[in-house]
Amino acid sequence: MPLSVREHIIEVAGALFYSRGIRAVGVDEIIRQADIAKATLYRHFRGKEEIVVACLEARRARLEARFLDGVYRHVLGPPERLGAAFDLLIGSLSAPDFRGCAFLMAVAEHGDSAAIRSAARGYKEFIRNQFFAIVRDHVHDPETLTEQLALLYEGAIATAVIRPDASPGDHAKRCALLLFSQYAATRPEGATVAPAEPNVAIATPVTGSRRSGRAR
Amino acid sequence: MPLSVREHIIEVAGALFYSRGIRAVGVDEIIRQADIAKATLYRHFRGKEEIVVACLEARRARLEARFLDGVYRHVLGPPERLGAAFDLLIGSLSAPDFRGCAFLMAVAEHGDSAAIRSAARGYKEFIRNQFFAIVRDHVHDPETLTEQLALLYEGAIATAVIRPDASPGDHAKRCALLLFSQYAATRPEGATVAPAEPNVAIATPVTGSRRSGRAR
DNA sequence: TAGGAACGAGACAGGTCTGTCCAGCCATGC
DNA sequence: GCATGGCTGGACAGACCTGTCTCGTTCCTA
Numbered sequence: 079m080p081l082s083v084r085e086h087i088i089e090v091a092g093a094l095f096y097s098r099g100i101r102a103v104g105v106d107e108i109i110r111q112a113d114i115a116k117a118t119l120y121r122h123f124r125g126k127e128e129i130v131v132a133c134l135e136a137r138r139a140r141l142e143a144r145f146l147d148g149v150y151r152h153v154l155g156p157p158e159r160l161g162a163a164f165d166l167l168i169g170s171l172s173a174p175d176f177r178g179c180a181f182l183m184a185v186a187e188h189g190d191s192a193a194i195r196s197a198a199r200g201y202k203e204f205i206r207n208q209f210f211a212i213v214r215d216h217v218h219d220p221e222t223l224t225e226q227l228a229l230l231y232e233g234a235i236a237t238a239v240i241r242p243d244a245s246p247g248d249h250a251k252r253c254a255l256l257l258f259s260q261y262a263a264t265r266p267e268g269a270t271v272a273p274a275e276p277n278v279a280i281a282t283p284v285t286g287s288r289r290s291g292r293a294r
Numbered sequence: 295m296p297l298s299v300r301e302h303i304i305e306v307a308g309a310l311f312y313s314r315g316i317r318a319v320g321v322d323e324i325i326r327q328a329d330i331a332k333a334t335l336y337r338h339f340r341g342k343e344e345i346v347v348a349c350l351e352a353r354r355a356r357l358e359a360r361f362l363d364g365v366y367r368h369v370l371g372p373p374e375r376l377g378a379a380f381d382l383l384i385g386s387l388s389a390p391d392f393r394g395c396a397f398l399m400a401v402a403e404h405g406d407s408a409a410i411r412s413a414a415r416g417y418k419e420f421i422r423n424q425f426f427a428i429v430r431d432h433v434h435d436p437e438t439l440t441e442q443l444a445l446l447y448e449g450a451i452a453t454a455v456i457r458p459d460a461s462p463g464d465h466a467k468r469c470a471l472l473l474f475s476q477y478a479a480t481r482p483e484g485a486t487v488a489p490a491e492p493n494v495a496i497a498t499p500v501t502g503s504r505r506s507g508r509a510r
Numbered sequence: 511t512a513g514g515a516a517c518g519a520g521a522c523a524g525g526t527c528t529g530t531c532c533a534g535c536c537a538t539g540c
Numbered sequence: 541g542c543a544t545g546g547c548t549g550g551a552c553a554g555a556c557c558t559g560t561c562t563c564g565t566t567c568c569t570a
Contacts (some may be wrong), residue, residue: 083517099403101317104557115518120559182452183402186394187315195456202456209475225465233449236398240411240418249441257469260476299547320527326512331548 084122085136087112091131096180100130100187127191130184134197137180142204149208156262160227160254167231168247171238178239179232189202205231217261227254300338301352303328308349312396316346316403343407346400350413353396358420365424372478376443376470383447384463387454394455395448412490421447433477441472 082091090112094103105126109116123129148166149159170176177183181198188194209231210224217223230250237246297305306328310319321342325332339345365375386392393399397414404410425447426440433439440463446466453462 099317099405101315101403105559106557110552113518114483117561118517121516126558168484177405178398179452180404182394182398182455185455186399186402189315189393198456202453204458206457209532222465222468225462226469227461228460229446229449229453229462229466229469230442231449232452233445233447236395236448236452237418237445239398239401240414241422244422244441244444246441246445249438250445252438253442254444256473256476260472305563315522317527321529332529332550333531334547342528 081288083114084132087114087119087122087129088132088136089096091129092137092180095130095133096177096183097175100184108264123221127188127193130188131191131193134181134184134194134201138197138201138204141201145205145208156212156216157255157258160209160258161251163208163212164231164234164247164251164254171234171242171247176238182236200230200233203226211259213261217258218264219261223257223261226257228254230254230257299330299334300348303330303335303338303345304348304352308344308353311346311349312353312393312399313391316400321345343404343409346404347407347409347413348399350400350410350417354413354420355415357417361421361424365428372428372432373471373474376425376474377467378472379424379428380447380450380463380467383450384467387450387458387463392454395451398452417447418444429474429477433474434480435477439473439477442473446470446473 084184091108094108094111099236105116105119108129109119112119119129145163145166149162152158154162172240175274181201185198189259206224206228209227210220213223213227214220230253234246234250307319307324310324310327321332321335324345325335328335335345339348361379361382365378368374370378397417400410401414402410422440422444425443426436429443430436442485446469450462450466453460
């Protein structure tokens with residue numbers, strides 16, 4: 079299954095950008111590694127930034143597909159789905175070439191590019207929305223729980239970069255499941271589970287989930 | 295109180311590096327903004343990387359001092375201290391010049407530099423250790439709770455970069471207090487702490503007004 | 511078989527980067 | 541008076557960057 083030239087460029091450039099940084103990788107190195115001519119590269123992309131955006135979008139599609147496959151391959155309940163999502167994360171964090179969140183790194187290096195910010199935001203919103211879809215019908219205040227799960231997810235990635243020996247993925251998973259059980263237990267209507275905890279007060283209203291957004 | 299030349303360089307370079315990225319800022323721009331000669335810069339630093347490391351260490355000292363001041367200014371219990379720590383975070387995230395974790399960004403751009411990785415790790419371990427010191431004697435399994443709190447802290451910073459409208463700081467604080475009350479409630483031995491009305495912690499300190507900036 | 515599109519190889523321009531070096535200025539101390 | 545040492549301003553070298561362009565080849569299709 080031969081890749082098209084464009085896909086080949088995206089694959090090579092994406093790996094280089096991720097492993098060494100966007101600004102640290104020149105187009106000369108991309109064409110050398112991809113074994114193509116410079117004119118070919120500039121025939122497929124208008125400039126370097128367009129390559130970066132294409133790499134982020136390809137990565138996003140790959141990660142989203144992997145997420146959906148891992149979480150929805152089997153029909154399971156919310157805790158199992160959350161566990162599967164964090165197991166995927168744990169696998170990513172322990173990959174030998176893991177270096178952090180590619181989207182966050184791209185924004186750090188080119189935060190002025192609207193296209194790059196938009197690609198990053200799109201992926202992060204996908205993750206958030208997936209968590210929301212998983213817990214929505216099983217807890218009270220799913221918006222708050224969703225944001226907290228997303229926080230754990232992001233925190234594990236960031237921590238794995240600098241303190242990888244802290245097992246951030248494992249802690250995030252454990253915490254996510256604890257939170258879910260908490261929010262499910264204090265669920266008002268269904269009342270299927272009732273471990274009777276007074277902490278309900280904390281988990282109630284406060285900051286009205288912004289949710290509006292859509293900057294750009 | 296006039297700054298020494300070296301401190302002046304660090305201040306100017308640190309702001310430039312943080313706002314635009316390390317590789318995106320050349321030494322020519324540093325000496326122009328700092329209004330010094332190039333020879334002066336290279337008399338104080340052996341090279342650009344040494345400037346970067348000095349900037350990170352200065353930032354680390356500043357942030358650590360601010361953390362300790364905010365959390366230990368008043369004598370309070372663990373929930374109030376956690377609340378204060380996350381209020382400091384909330385203030386930082388909403389600062390107009392906030393762009394993410396400077397240490398993580400530096401590692402993303404220069405992950406091959408041992409000195410930069412070390413500076414980043416030092417700061418992140420400080421945060422972790424502070425959380426540990428706060429909760430150590432008040433919960434069972436303080437190590438796990440500590441890592442989870444650190445995860446929320448990191449996650450809020452990362453999320454604030456890409457989805458700032460999600461109020462990540464507020465969600466992190468709320469979740470941190472919920473976790474603490476959980477871990478305190480299930481504490482086996484002492485059982486001194488009763489999570490009866492934990493909302494005190496939420497309603498206490500003032501958000502923001504920390505004046506984090508220092509944009510210059 | 512002929513034409514054209516896609517490609518490889520590489521020169522090239524114009525700019526930027528880091529780091530070195532030189533000449534001159536000025537304050538301080540002897 | 542005079543040396544010293546930190547500073548400024550700027551030239552400079554050598555490398556690297558992005559993006560354009562030319563030229564020859566290959567491959568597909570009509």
